[in-house]
């Protein structure tokens with residue numbers, strides 16, 4: 001036990017030395033009551049580097065905003081000027097970050113060795129890639145494809161689970177962690193992959209689902225951002241592209257697709273967390289996902305992009321709050 005504690009302390013002090021410190025940062029919650037207030041919040045998100053954790057889409061729905069100690073008064077005043085009070089939803093992000101590091105280290109120390117990965121813990125990009133490679137080499141259901149490379153040259157890997165690859169079955173397709181800091185989503189992809197592969201042949205429902213569909217996953221759709229969120233900045237969201245003429249790094253890959261490009265809920269400002277990039281599919285990561293879906297055109301029956309946080313199903317095409325014509329078919 002003592003050894004565990006020492007390892008943990010060493011890891012922890014290393015983490016503190018290299019990472020962005022969010023001590024004193026808060027998440028505040030505001031509930032707009034009018035369309036005008038909704039529009040103000042939406043404009044604030046697109047026109048500033050203020051970090052919105054949930055988008056303002058409709059009156060009476062909460063919006064969570066991450067504020068630094070320096071920006072808090074300014075944001076609170078702007079909200080008041082538009083008739084909105086707020087409450088403090090998370091009092092100190094720095095404390096949460098430290099608790100998360102402690103939890104990861106503790107789980108690592110206690111992890112049993114009977115699986116290639118502890119599917120209930122967070123893992124680095126390298127660990128997730130090693131897990132997929134191991135699975136592909138040991139489980140005949142699983143194959144992997146290096147579908148593309150990121151801005152910094154990391155592999156974007158798709159894992160396929162199929163009981164008969166020549167059958168061209170309909171496909172259920174998932175991408176996870178296109179937003180770097182949404183760690184629970186890569187963990188969710190890994191968890192689903194583990195559940196399906198370990199349940200096939202023993203669990204009747206899983207076996208039937210694998211016999212009917214091919215299952216495809218891109219567990220880390222934004223590898224550079226994900227790696228950076230581990231090494232430097234827990235709250236990094238975008239990819240790591242250099243923006244010409246700006247010191248601010250990164251494109252919001254989820255705003256870089258052709259559908260609704262550059263519209264509502266995205267920003268042309270490189271410093272915005274929702275920066276859409278110079279043009280649709282300007283980024284290698286979004287190009288890769290686009291090409292994967294296109295390659296399976298006609299077979300993809302469900303495509304699910306995992307995000308956190310919220311408890312929401314968003315239908316395509318969610319750049320707009322108007323329902324698409326395909327909505328009944330999607331439901």
Ligand SMILES: [Zn+2]
Nearest residue numbers: 179182307308
């Ligand atoms: Zn997201």
